Amino acid sequence: MEIISVTPRGYCQGVVRAIMTARRTVEQHPGEPVTMLGMIVHNRFVVEECRRMGIRFVEDPKKSRLDLLDEISEGVVIFTAHGVSDAVRLKAEKKGLTVVDATCPDVIHTHTIVREHARHGDVIYIGKKNHPESEGTVGLSEHVHLITCIEDLDDLHDLHDILITNQTTLSLLDTQDIIDACLKKWPDARIAREICNATRIRQEAVMELKDTDVLIVVGDPRSNNSNQLKQIGTRAGIQETFLIDSVLSLQEEMVKNKNRIAVTSGSSTPNSLTSQVISFLQEYAETGRFELPEEVSSSLL
Numbered sequence: 001m002e003i004i005s006v007t008p009r010g011y012c013q014g015v016v017r018a019i020m021t022a023r024r025t026v027e028q029h030p031g032e033p034v035t036m037l038g039m040i041v042h043n044r045f046v047v048e049e050c051r052r053m054g055i056r057f058v059e060d061p062k063k064s065r066l067d068l069l070d071e072i073s074e075g076v077v078i079f080t081a082h083g084v085s086d087a088v089r090l091k092a093e094k095k096g097l098t099v100v101d102a103t104c105p106d107v108i109h110t111h112t113i114v115r116e117h118a119r120h121g122d123v124i125y126i127g128k129k130n131h132p133e134s135e136g137t138v139g140l141s142e143h144v145h146l147i148t149c150i151e152d153l154d155d156l157h158d159l160h161d162i163l164i165t166n167q168t169t170l171s172l173l174d175t176q177d178i179i180d181a182c183l184k185k186w187p188d189a190r191i192a193r194e195i196c197n198a199t200r201i202r203q204e205a206v207m208e209l210k211d212t213d214v215l216i217v218v219g220d221p222r223s224n225n226s227n228q229l230k231q232i233g234t235r236a237g238i239q240e241t242f243l244i245d246s247v248l249s250l251q252e253e254m255v256k257n258k259n260r261i262a263v264t265s266g267s268s269t270p271n272s273l274t275s276q277v278i279s280f281l282q283e284y285a286e287t288g289r290f291e292l293p294e295e296v297s298s299s300l301l
């Protein structure tokens with residue numbers, strides 16, 4: 001049995017920056033309530049570590065960031081790496097909150113492109129419904145139209161001077177399929193491919209895997225980029241792909257009698273979680289003993 005440790009994998013620079021910003025904010029505002037608007041990243045281990053630092057989270061998948069702000073009455077609010085709309089920023093300032101912005105520079109880049117184009121034309125934005133990043137970008141202008149799949153194109157009419165762009169953490173392959181469908185309908189549309197570099201190189205590393213029987217993605221079930229890595233593995237022809245949040249979710253049936261097992265992780269997954277999975281599988285390959293550890297070894301950075 002061979003265990004392939006896929007690289008690059010794990011934390012991207014945007015997530016590291018958000019964690020450092022959260023830590024610094026708590027240090028710089030002693031005694032003040034510090035609240036994160038949404039989950040810092042979609043990973044429960046990271047959220048738990050931040051809670052231990054003293055950060056409160058307001059999160060409800062059924063509520064928008066704008067509505068969640070109603071649950072913060074004082075102190076510091078941290079915007080997550082996913083970014084927010086101008087309306088959210090304005091509301092936070094009007095409420096007298098101290099704003100700390102941990103928006104990833106790659107998301108800010110998308111916002112700049114979208115904002116500029118929406119002044120004179122329509123923007124087709126490929127993204128996930130109810131995801132904080134799409135909520136922030138679509139909220140920039142009424143001329144930004146969210147589509148989640150090819151079928152959604154039927155609902156778009158009377159657009160002019162079109163720019164097609166996308167959420168940063170989507171699948172390279174699925175996004176290209178939707179762009180191709182858009183271009184059939186609007187051949188003159190401009191395209192701004194905004195899948196971020198971190199997402200792209202992690203997906204490409206999975207696409208390049210050869211003769212692999214199993215792909216294990218370490219990541220939270222709510223993490224978009226972790227789910228995309230699993231899907232990319234399937235589209236790349238890997239027979240079995242699994243998304244697990246830690247070594248404790250491994251099952252022997254996933255890996256028994258397999259020749260080549262590749263392990264990767266989403267950009268919101270602490271590297272300690274992935275290293276623990278790799279070490280466990282390496283030992284299993286050497287000894288044949290499948291005895292899970294009692295606890296997860298998780299550290300933020």
Ligand code: SF4
Pocket residue numbers: 012013014015081104105106107168169196197198199225267
């Ligand atoms: S996945 Fe990309 S866009 Fe998202 S935080 Fe990381 S670098 Fe930024």
